[in-house]
Amino acid sequence: MELNSIKPAEGSKHAPRRVGRGIGSGLGKTAGRGHKGQKSRSGGYHKVGFEGGQMPLQRRLPKRGFKSHLLKYNAEITLTTLARLDLAEVDVLTLKQAGLVSQMAKVVKVIKSGELAKAVKLTGIGATAGAKAAIEAAGGSVA
Known part of the structure; x- marks a missing residue:
């Protein structure tokens, strides 16, 4: 066996879904992103825990507890x-x-x-x- 002949197991890898390739594919036009809005834009998303500007849950709840590093x-x-x-x-x-x-x-x-x-x-x-x-x-x- 050589390093250049190593291949992944049969069926373990599959091609990623190619979206936005025409009506017949079933994932054309909006490509499964729906219409308008932040989630439909390229590069448009939010950080984890972001709630659209509303005070996020982790900041609404009180801080509790302490674990000593000692x-x-x-x-x-x-x-x-x-x-x-x-x-x-x-x-x-x-x-x-x-x-x-x-x-x-x-x-x-x-x-x-x-x-x-x-x-x-x-x-x-x-x-x-x-x-x-x-x-x-x-x-x-x-x-």
Whole structure:
């Protein structure tokens, strides 16, 4: 096979519709554009969301919400994944190496979801009140 012999699959390409080629074609005269108006003109159209000068919908509705750009530096881990990790001491670096949190994560927090049976010592990792109680009940500690 050569680069100059590559062709698209049979039937995947078809010729574009040739409009404005006489009455018999079915797309002659106005060529499917109707009569007059901005949409019928060549080069005449509008930007996305334009409503003919009326205040567009996206500007009529109030602005709501906010998503912090700092969220990408936060990560959370559950008690279940902590138990599955099966380590006595856990810090942010070990979680990154295990692939449980992203490499960009700076703040990691343990949330109470699942069970923890083994004692785990957390260093440099936060925990919710419920998760902290579960870790301490299993004989671990949060520092």
